[in-house]
Amino acid sequence: xADHQRIHPVQEPEVVEPMPAHKPTAPLVERGSSxxxxxxxxxxxxxxxxxxIPYEPLKPPRRRSCWKKCLCWTLALVLLQLIIxxxxxxxxxxxxxxxxxxxxxxxxxxxxxxLGNDNxxxxxxxxxxxxxxxxxxxxxxxxxxxRLSVWYTGTKLCExxxxxxxxxxxxxxxxxxTLTGQTQDAAxxxxxxxxxxxxxxxxxxxxxxxxxVRLKLGKLKLMKWKxxxxxxxxxxxxxxxxxxxx
Numbered sequence: 001x002a003d004h005q006r007i008h009p010v011q012e013p014e015v016v017e018p019m020p021a022h023k024p025t026a027p028l029v030e031r032g033s034s035x036x037x038x039x040x041x042x043x044x045x046x047x048x049x050x051x052x053i054p055y056e057p058l059k060p061p062r063r064r065s066c067w068k069k070c071l072c073w074t075l076a077l078v079l080l081q082l083i084i085x086x087x088x089x090x091x092x093x094x095x096x097x098x099x100x101x102x103x104x105x106x107x108x109x110x111x112x113x114x115l116g117n118d119n120x121x122x123x124x125x126x127x128x129x130x131x132x133x134x135x136x137x138x139x140x141x142x143x144x145x146x147r148l149s150v151w152y153t154g155t156k157l158c159e160x161x162x163x164x165x166x167x168x169x170x171x172x173x174x175x176x177x178t179l180t181g182q183t184q185d186a187a188x189x190x191x192x193x194x195x196x197x198x199x200x201x202x203x204x205x206x207x208x209x210x211x212x213v214r215l216k217l218g219k220l221k222l223m224k225w226k227x228x229x230x231x232x233x234x235x236x237x238x239x240x241x242x243x244x245x246x
Contacts, residue, residue: 096217101140101167102132103229105207106174113238121186123158125150125179127207133167139216140167143224146211150179150233152203155189157181162211193238203238207231 092098105127112124127148133140142165149159158181167173183189197203209229215222 092217096135096137098138099134101227102134103209103231104130104132105231105233106130108233108235110235110238110240113240115186115190119185119187121157121183121190123150123179123181123183125158127160127177127179129175129177131167131173131175133169133171133173136169137218139169141214141216141221142167143212143214146209148177148179148207148209149181151206151208152189152193155183157183157205162209197237202234202236205233205235207233 107128109126110124111126112122115121142162144161144164146162147159148161150157158179160177160179162175162177165173193203207230209227209231211227211229212224213227214224
């Protein structure tokens, strides 16, 4: 008996066709960017926190500037000079015991006081002054360039100067000076003087002196100083040959 052969149909393998690849129409990520269609990866996945070292800029070394040093040295020198001057002043005061000189006007004679045809007022005063030096150990050198003047309400009537001389210890010196002067456009001034004399019976005058001197301490001659002297005078009249005794 012949073997019956069974014929099994052979199934052909299925052929799977590959999916056509789609070409992207636009890049998923732009050039130079880290973003994609799924979002910003930095926002979705923040980086882990790291503890950094704080940055501090380097500070330059502290230096005292030149002007501060100069200022400190200047103040120190000024303070030292003040201390030295204070010590010297104390020594002079306790050793020499300085006293202020005294001045007085003993007499004043008006030899000329008239108004000329050119409306100019001419005045000549003869003044006797006493200068007293009460110091026991200090002499006074009266230098040249002194100025003495007589004023009436801000107007200078006449002026003169002191002679150069040396005044010793505890010395009294009598000085006779002549002061002369001329005032322009003095018609109004003369009327004011006459009205003052009629109202009060006297005329107030001011004597001002600016005298350069040098003090002598023992054998030491100090630098030049200036004495400023002011004296108030009252005369009965400014007529010529009027004499005012103090």
